[in-house]
Amino acid sequence: MVPLSFANQEFALTTSGALFWRAESALLVADLHLEKSSFYAKHGQMLPPYDSRETLERVAEAIRETGARRVFTLGDNFHDNEGSARLEPHAAGMLSALTRAVDWVWITGNHDPHMGAKAGGTIAEELEIAGMVLRHEAKRGETRPEFSGHYHPRLQLHVRKRFIRRPCAVVSRSKTGGDRIILPAFGALTGGMDAKDPAILDAMQPADRIDAVLPAAGKLAQFPLWRRAA
Template sequence: MVHLSFAGDDFQLHNGRALFWPREGALLVADLHLEKASFFARTGQFLPPYDSRETLERLALAIRETGARRVITLGDNFHDSAGAGRLEPHAAGMLAALTRAVDWVWITGNHDAALEPGLGGTVVEELELGGMVLRHQVKPGEHRPEFSGHFHPRVQLKLRDRRVRRACAVISRGKGATRMILPAFGALTGGMDAADPAIVQALQPASRIDAVLPAAGRLVQLPLWRAAA
């Protein structure tokens, strides 16, 4: 884990995809997209049907290693609102055990806006916690510090003469609210270039926008956009 400061508070990036908030004992994750493979299987696009297991195993590890007492998901928890009903017994058992072990809040997203209660935990559209707002997608005009997901940001890096893509968080500062877009956590999620105009525009107004990710045990901050002087 690497430490980062956001809106005057301390956080930790866990494996580059989850954010731990020590003051609240909360683990924040975005875009699990559980049961994505089974969704595509219905249209004849067959993918290995183990994405939910892998995602939940990652989540269990993050809870264990951070000691989180609470998990807050930032939307698109399932790839569609009917995804919970397609969980195979092993994955369903894993999810039930996790939601019993910690205080769990499901924030809904555009993929699972009709997510029904009954999975364990609480289902909400957004949440305010510790003076910060948590939702699935950036909200224009928001003046409170904000966490969101939705965009699956990632960056391309050159490492030892190889170009690799890494999930990242994106943070905007100045002018408007301080905002953070979390990387996608799910095992079967693609990504969008963190400097894509859609992301930059969503975070306006801002003075600066940076990608942040862990590398070699330290926090790397890459400038994506700066306001003109």
């Protein structure tokens, strides 16, 4: 877990891709995509049906690591609206235990805009807490501090003839508006988009600078993605 200054507050980014909001004792995670494997199985592509267990184990570990008393998920919690109904008993028990142990809020996404209440916790389309907006997809032109997911950003680098891809957060900073951050996908069965993809850079405007950040060797590594021309 490494410190991250954001919107004049102190946060911590875990190696698993969760963000701990110290002032709110809250853990933010994006794009769990629970029951993705069972969704594909319904359509004839058989995958090992344990992705939900692995993802929920990672959430539980992040809660233990940070001591969070609240959890906010930033959309695409399930891979589809019926995902919560397909949870097998073990995973359903894990999720029930987690939503009882902490104050749990699901923010819905494009994959699960009408997810049911069976999973426990409470459901919202988006929230504003302490002046910061929590939503699934970054809103171009937003000038308040914002947390989002949706894009599954990954840093892609060529280092010593090796191609490296790592999940990362994308942070934009602006002198005229709020800082904004896109979290990496947290789910065990999720892919990713190049962090410097034009769709991500456009969604984070207005900005003076946009960086990819991720924990590395116990420190916050930062890689420039975009800079406003002088």
